[in-house]
Amino acid sequence: VRLVCDWGHEPSDSALHRLCPECRAPLSFRYEAPIRLGTGRGMWRFAERLPEGPGKRVTLGEGDTPLVRTRLPLGCAVHWKVEARNPTGSQKDRALAVAIAAGLGRGATRVIMASTGSAGMSCAAYAARAGMRCAILCPGDTPTERLAAMWMNGAQVLRVDGSFEELMQIIAIARTELGYYETTTYRKANPYQAEGPKTIAYEIVEELGASPDAVLVPIGGGGTLAGIWRGFTELAGLGLAKRLPRMVGIQNVRFNALALALERGLHTDEEVADLKLDASIPVLTKNLKHAVPPDTEDALRALRESGGQVVTVTDEEALAAQRELARADGLFAEPSSSVGLVAARRLIEGGALAPDSVAVAVVTGSGLREMDTVAQHHRPEIPRLAVGETLERLRAGT
């Protein structure tokens, strides 16, 4: 495995790198080893295609998530790739398993990241498993409930009353002065973690025997979509997939930076930042909330190269999809992670998915991590009854 920057420099792979030491460009990895589909268990069966070799695996059993075909009559074959089934309940476990293994193999003893949710839960669990100290910084107003699992895993969780930029400054000081290894999940902060999501593509092709026509991915930072795309291109490059899917990003209608970027021909972080989306608008689908997704450039490249598009959804659509997914297919996902259903319908209605096509939507996170949303927005009706009333209700069926 070779570490290469976007301008072609090759720093030595023996240290922990963040950006190219020569030119500060983002880093990625090149592999000679083949991809072996169909054998072994878990994400690390692809170890030869991941930055860290078999010697320093850190695992909680991530990967090998189910691909479940929906029972809903949507008009074409739609499968859910249930990433919610990863150890801490999201696709971030693939990224953090790789990032923590890379750190452990290179002597890191303490990790730090900024996160409000999935990535933080994942980092805390893998750092615990690796015996590393872990600090998670999150916005000052994050509810304790969302952070309690990270704290249980032994992380030092700190709510910071400061802007995103200030959080980044704190992390920079922690890196340079306090010896922390940063695992925030975007490629310019940590190139190792960016390799995790591509194994989602490997597993999809393993199971379907081919690339689907489209892969639908909720966009938080954009790195999951970009990583999955890289996985498909690797498979195609090795002759393991004959064609490539279209990548479809899903954004909240209020945080539609990448949709606008595609419309207006924008490519860079700076151009997207100039859209000046208001980062303070409250949305329920918090995992879709980034005014400028930190992996914007990679995500835009994947969307364009694949001939894909961005679908935008409202909070209301996300909530309705959450309920429908649970009731029709028995899958209880977060609202942010249920939006694949909304996007699939949109694409089928608009003709972008033909009746004979196959789509895979990534269900990124488990609904169990957001029970407050259920209580507040779905308002479960669970009556308390006497024995006689119970039989009446059963007879009525409601």
Place this chain on the structure above:
Amino acid sequence: VRLVCDWGHEPSDSALHRLCPECRAPLSFRYEAPIRLGTGRGMWRFAERLPEGPGKRVTLGEGDTPLVRTRLPLGCAVHWKVEARNPTGSQKDRALAVAIAAGLGRGATRVIMASTGSAGMSCAAYAARAGMRCAILCPGDTPTERLAAMWMNGAQVLRVDGSFEELMQIIAIARTELGYYETTTYRKANPYQAEGPKTIAYEIVEELGASPDAVLVPIGGGGTLAGIWRGFTELAGLGLAKRLPRMVGIQNVRFNALALALERGLHTDEEVADLKLDASIPVLTKNLKHAVPPDTEDALRALRESGGQVVTVTDEEALAAQRELARADGLFAEPSSSVGLVAARRLIEGGALAPDSVAVAVVTGSGLREMDTVAQHHRPEIPRLAVGETLERLRAGT
């Protein structure tokens, strides 16, 4: 596959059976097919050893849960079998996948069960996946939070102010008058679901290459322990395991019916009921709370045949174990499901597990389903800080 009652009668397998139609004895299954270890994915790769054939599988990707060796220096090799990784977060998914498949294959369109937690969540999800109507009855004082996920999956959830006996009477009427199929998870109510847990034994032997010296299982109804034992005996009968493990049950010290039964030579439900344990004592480890575990007789047989024992734990020990498991191994389990750590220590200290022995403890359920316990009993300390203070805290490391 043959359906056989404990007295040897063989009812036809074409209808849904609850007890032997001839003598009302409990039912179980006998198989001619071999157990194929080491190939395929998920629980249904063992379909030939389960009551329902491949034609009527209902699956959310249950089974193939990770076996994770603890980093804690406990004095012998202890592995966690992480059943929390099943689709709805517990080992019950194996039981309900089989029960719902059996019902679907025999024409059931509505299911009912009594449950306060794991089994209900599982039943609701699998019934949804199968397109079946689902009713869950639970005690009147069950908090809404514990039931919201079942409701999301479309179940009719009813809290009933009545005794366990009254709930059973309601279910009996629902079965006989309203056409409901009962899936409550004990063998005398549903012999199909009782086949699910044995696949845990298959997977353990697959991964370790042999039976461990001991298997530690938290006891709720007792069916999981009994089912796992059956799995090991099947493997031994087919020559796939050379020896059998000791089965170790784990009970709450206040609900220690099986521990007392072993001490006093009790065997039957009636004898254990005569212990008159007070079912109203509040305990935190609710999944360990049964005055008379409904699968008492099967569990006692497994404990005795295997030369095993019962370890009792306090709520405080369970909470401490929950925290330690999360911090040392990155596994966030319910308190009820973390007690394997307490039991392993007890057995090693008492000499029941020698330094060269191998133990597997089943981590039955995910901690994400009991965030209220974390808030109330672990009381996370998550400060809210200004930027400057944050750096001070990071420097201090606490």
